[in-house]
Amino acid sequence: MRLNRIVVRVLLLTVVCLCTFSCFSCGDNDNLSAPQIESVWNNMSTQPIEQVDCSYPQQTICLRGSGFSGVGKLIVNGTEIDLTDTKIYNTDNSIIIALPKEVTTTTSTGLAYLQVENAVGKAVYEPFYVFDSSEKPKITSFSSTALTPGSTLRIAGSNLGGAVEVYLPLAFGQKVLCEFDANQTSSDAEIFVIVPQGVTFAQGQVEIVMHKTYAGTGDEYTTKAYSDVTNFSN
Numbered sequence: 001m002r003l004n005r006i007v008v009r010v011l012l013l014t015v016v017c018l019c020t021f022s023c024f025s026c027g028d029n030d031n032l033s034a035p036q037i038e039s040v041w042n043n044m045s046t047q048p049i050e051q052v053d054c055s056y057p058q059q060t061i062c063l064r065g066s067g068f069s070g071v072g073k074l075i076v077n078g079t080e081i082d083l084t085d086t087k088i089y090n091t092d093n094s095i096i097i098a099l100p101k102e103v104t105t106t107t108s109t110g111l112a113y114l115q116v117e118n119a120v121g122k123a124v125y126e127p128f129y130v131f132d133s134s135e136k137p138k139i140t141s142f143s144s145t146a147l148t149p150g151s152t153l154r155i156a157g158s159n160l161g162g163a164v165e166v167y168l169p170l171a172f173g174q175k176v177l178c179e180f181d182a183n184q185t186s187s188d189a190e191i192f193v194i195v196p197q198g199v200t201f202a203q204g205q206v207e208i209v210m211h212k213t214y215a216g217t218g219d220e221y222t223t224k225a226y227s228d229v230t231n232f233s234n
Helices: 002-030
Strands: 036-042 060-066 073-076 079-082 094-098 114-118 121-125 138-142 152-158 163-169 175-177 190-194 207-213 220-226
Antiparallel strands (some): 036 060, 073 079, 073 114, 138 152, 152 190, 163 207
8 A cells, every 4th residue: 555655646747847847838838929020131341231132151240020039040041050059149139140151042942041940939021142252243333432523433343234223321320322534334343423512521431332133933032232431422
């Protein structure tokens, strides 16, 4: 009889422990909410922080949304990125991550998405393109930094095709939109714009906005190029 009582007590204790563990586990999940990715922003010191459609390997991006608590990994185009690294900044509303160099969007796979998941749900954000570093638009030089109103400014670089807007820097962080020179043909390697009149130029960055097409799907996306900080004061 005594042995039976011991067995019964052990069984009861086991049940109590399992119930307690279950309650704590449920309690942890009750504090979580399913993640939602609302937008993706760049987080680079070399250009303004703004919402983006695409990025490039080794650039830093920020996912903004909610329910990121409990998210342990970020999947970028099929590649898993561990978010438990202590160098990663992760809150319930933001995840900041430097994209690994091996993550790209290729026309062979067509993958262009971000995905996060916790114990109560997952979120997928698409499309989000990660192109090879060789495809990144760059501004390398100007025909002149002494700007004469009405003259043509040549902006040289790479991957500049699809340019739709060009801005020159003004004082107090402002910028001015330039007209394209209709007598010159812009290309991937150079852009020609007319220097605006009636403004005061300042030190800052030239900005080029481009509309490009992803060959894998035919979808259009927007990307930008920023120059180094340059003194255009006149």
